[in-house]
Amino acid sequence: MPELNLKQITDKLNAEFTGGTRKLVFWYDEKAEFVDDVNTLKLTNAKVYHLEPDNQFYTKYFMERTDRTTNYLIYAPFPKPPVRDNHLADTIKYSKEFFADRASLLTLDLGIDEKYKPVIQKYIKFFGAKDRTQRFYDLEIENFTRDTIEIALMSALCKTRTASFEEVVRVVLTDDGMENNKILADFEKYDLLQAFWRLCEEQFGYTDVNPTLEKLVVTLFVTYTERYMDAELPKSWKSFASYKSGNIIAFLDNLMNSMLYRDRYNELSEYVAAGLNAAVALEAFGTESLLRCDTFALIDRMIINWIMERLLAEDTGAKLNGMTIQLICQERSKMHFGEIYKMQYQLLEHAYYLIMEGSYNCPDDLTGLVNQYRESDYLIDTHYRYFYYCFDKLKDTVAFERLRDLIENIYTHEYLSKITTKWNAAFIQEEAMTVLPLQRNFYSRYIRNRKERVVVIISDAMRYETGLTLWGRLQDDEKCTAKLEAMLSVLPSYTRLGMAALLPHRNLEMTDDYRILVDGATCEDLKQRESVLQGYNPNSRCIQFDDIKSMKRDAIRQVFAGMDIIYIYHNQIDARGDKPNSENEVFFACEEAVNEIHDLIKQLTDHVSATHYIVTADHGFIYKRDRLQESDKIANVSEKGSFVNRRFIVSEQALQGDGIGSVSMSRMLGNDDSKVVSFPISSNVFKVAGGGQNYVHGGSSPQEMIVPVLDIKTEKGHKDTRTVQITLVSMVQKISNLITTLDFIQNEPISDVVKGTSYKIFFITDENEKISNENIYVADKKDIEPQKRIFRLRFNFRNRQYDKSKRYYLVAYDEKNDVEVLRHDVLMDIAFANDFGFNV
Structure with a gap:
């Protein structure tokens, strides 16, 4: 007491x-x-x-x-x-x-009107324990009626912090199962079960002679589905649809958008879908009618299957409700089950772009090839990379195998075969060495004349398109300014020669026994490279990324103390790709490389005040998922004493045969070397024993020879950034319908200083009671044109009586910090709310 x-x-x-x-x-x-x-x-x-x-x-x-x-x-x-x-x-x-008597005392103590004393007396058993009674008191009810008393009693049993029937229903649904629900058992024990079902009817329109929790849940999900389906409900579902749709939509929106309860929502959704045999019931409806609906995960599976069918038919122009496949994938990814099917939607979006390249064409000249690759063709390699990145993230890939086969066929035969053949037809021309800056001139072009300290990060096998992904990541970093260029690697495009070309040198040569010398000295290990570098600048160091990654701040400062040039060797991609048992992880390695280099730049900026970085690579690579067939291998071509690799052969004479091209080593190294490097003019390989077959490099192709050069400047310390804001566009002062659509605008595009976020947008009363569904909007648009940043949201209001003399508010909260960013007051003038007051 x-x-x-x-x-x-x-x-x-x-x-x-x-x-x-x-x-x-x-x-x-x-x-x-x-x-x-x-x-x-x-x-x-x-x-x-x-x-x-x-x-x-x-x-x-x-x-x-x-x-x-x-x-x-x-x-x-x-x-x-x-x-x-x-x-x-x-x-x-x-x-x-x-x-x-306890009822009299409670009524007096709580300030309850004497006419509600019988209500307290009816539930006097509840007040037989101090802890229950104290929880009732702690709810601090201000206005006592039969409903508020009963809701408070249920709330106390549910141990909620506020007296809210929605919270009561939420606890009932999330804290226990459908059968033998312990909360409902407590309600029955304290004579509250009848009140619970009566309030379910008043709040959600659920009525039944023999009410059950299972049928209540079905009513909630069916009613929600009806509102967002662009078609009539299946006939067998119609009896479950409630007239109180606004209340139900608000309730389920809150449940599915809650970080605490979304998993339980998903369980309930699966439970209802199975009970209604929703997969069969909804199959009769066109996918188009379900595009706005996210009640059940199976709807996403249906949409994914529809997209898959269209892509397998190479119907890239297919649309649903005017939305392209690309837009459908993007929009569904932002909806409730988008997090679960994120990889599937991203995979399909990347597949969509690749299938668009089914009729790929490229220029004949090397200048045109390079320009087109840097402007657009690199995206084909990027989409291919991310397609397999998503594919390999899936637990079950069986459903996507046919699509994978199509993608592999398009990438290999329609794209890679064409671009490499044309590249090599143009590459053997004399002017090829003037189209891009040469890798062998890297030091003189980018390092020699720098007056400030520069950190050179060389990522083994980071090809151009992956470098561009890193560049995009740096663009979003408010402390970074990055410029992206490209250069032409040496040929053969393999590690020992590429790493040597990036060092300062007067002479770069390959000996007759195929060792690589820089100014007559070997440079195969870290110490040898550092010796070469220090020969041109004594205040220089070479260090492995793996060593610096594990160092503490003071140790890193010692490494950098007094240094003008630091070469950091990063080996994530090539280390994974060159091993047969891990070569299919190379696209994961690309993503990890981008993250590691970005993190390293941030770390060094903070720890040693390094502000100038050059990121580049020794070579790129070609990757194809399908194992090479014998027809893809060029056999019986090597000569005794030659330097043989899958993608190149260095020998005294040019190799002859179909599908083979060659250039002189003197041309590649800028010396008088009489040897010749021969290479497949397509993406094929020479037949060589051992090793992997999916990941290769060393040959002549844009993917292997166009390497990125990122010139990066950073700022130490804090740089002011701001979160993107949204504004209500619709000029609304009065709400007159239970369903209302409003237009908003994302105020500015996302940039390095304007950060994206997610907003929760809904309507509330003056007492902060939520009266509409909760929309989640991801503000991430980068479009410059304001019209492309306008978005439309639909609000479903609770079916209740609204007071025309009171103010109501549209509010928006930043999901990341729960800070209110928008408040717009409106009048609620809904003539038909609460069923004309007759509760019908």
């Missing part, structure tokens, strides 16, 4: 015991409601005497013979006996009786 009630009882009793005459007060506590509290009463002028059913004679003797001066509260935790059985009846005649 709350302390305030006990104080009332104490005060009342102490008032009885005032005065100079001796008094006896009998208190028959019929239901023993105060048996635990009576000894805690602080009586100032009386003692408590415990009456038992079998000690009445002794009590009479004690009160009238043994102690005739002390005031006593005679407490009996049982009903008052009938007169003929009550041996204290005559004593009671000249004494007083005290009455303190």
Whole structure:
């Protein structure tokens, strides 16, 4: 019993015991409601005497013979006996009786109108425990009615912090299962079950002669589906649809958007879908009618299957409700089940772009080839990379195998075969060496004349398109300014020669036994490379990325102290790709390389105030998922004593044969080397024993020979950034429909200083009660044109009576920090809300 009630009882009793005459007060506590509290009463002028059913004679003797001066509260935790059985009846005649029923005290203490005392009395059993009663008090109800009292009682049993029927239903649905629900069992125990189902009817329009939790959940999900389906419900579902759709939509939106309860929402969704046999029921409807609906995960599976069918038919122009496949993938990824099917949608989007290249064409000249590759063709390699990145993330790839086969066929035969053949037809021309800056001139072009300290990060096998991904990541970093260029690697495009070409040198040569020398010195390991570098600048160092990654700040500072040039060697991609048992992980390695280099740049900027970086690579690579067939291998071509690799052969004479091209080493190295490097003019390989077959490099192709050069400047310390804002475009002052659509605009495009975020947008009362569904909008548009940043949201309002004299508000909260960023007041003038007031 709350302390305030006990104080009332104490005060009342102490008032009885005032005065100079001796008094006896009998208190028959019929239901023993105060048996635990009576000894805690602080009586100032009386003692408590415990009456038992079998000690009445002794009590009479004690009160009238043994102690005739002390005031006593005679407490009996049982009903008052009938007169003929009550041996204290005559004593009671000249004494007083005290009455303190719990319902009266609670009503008085809480300020509940006397007319609602029967409601408290009806549920008096609930107040039999202190902890339950205290939880009821803690809810701090201001306006007591039958509904608010019953909702508060249920809320106390559910242990919610506020008295809210929605929270009650949420706890019922999320804290236990459909059958033998322990919360409903508590409701029944304390006579609240009938009230629960009545409120379900009032709030959600669910009514049933024999209500069950299962049918309530079905009603919620079916009603939600009806609102977002662009077609009529299946006939067998119609009986479950509720007329209180606004309340239901608001409730389920809140449940599915909650970080705490979205998993339970998904379980309930699967449960309902299975019970309704939704897969069969919705199959009869066109996918187009389900595009806005995200009640069930199976809808996403249906849309994914539709997209798959269109892509397998190479129907890239297919649309649903005017939305392209690309847009469908992007929009569905932002909806509720988008997180679960994120990889599938991204895979399909990348497949869409690749299938668009089914009729790929490229220029004949090398300048045109290079320009087109840098402007657009690199995207084909990027989409291919991310297609397999997503594909390999899937637990079950069986459904996507046919699409994978199509993608592999298009990439290999329609794209890679064409671009490599044309590249090599143009590459053997003399002017090829003037189209791009040469890798062998890297030091003189980018490093030699730098006046400030420069950190050179060489990522083994980071091809141009992966470098462009890194460039995009740096563009979003407010502390980075990055410029992307490209250069032409050496040929053969393999590590030892590429790494040597990136060092300062006067002479770069390949000996007759195929060792690589820089100014006559070998440079195969880290110390040898550092020796070459220090020969041109004594204040220089070479270090492995793996070593610096594990260093503490002070150790890194020691490495950089007094240095003008630091070469950092990063080997994530080539290390994975060159090993047969991990070559299919090369696209994961590309993503990890981008992350590691970006993190390294941020770390060095903070730890040693390094602000100038050059990121480049020794070579690129070609990767194809399908294992090479014998027809893809060029056999019986090597000569004794030649330097043989899958993608190149260096020998004294040019190799002859179909599908083979060659150039002189003197041309590639800028010396008088008489040797010749021969290479497949397509993406095929020379037949060589051992090693992997999916990942190759060393030959002549844009993927292997166009390498990125990123010139990066960073700023140490804080740079002001801001979160992108949204504004209401629709000029709305009054809401007159339970369903309302409003237009908003993302104020500016996302950039390095304007960061994207997600907003929760909904309507509330002046008391912060939510009255609409909750829309989640991901503000991530980079479009410059304002019109392309306008978005439309649909709001479903709770079906209830709204007060025209009060203000209501449209609000938006930043999901990342839960800060309110928008508040717009409106009048609610909905004529038909709450069913004309007749509750029909």
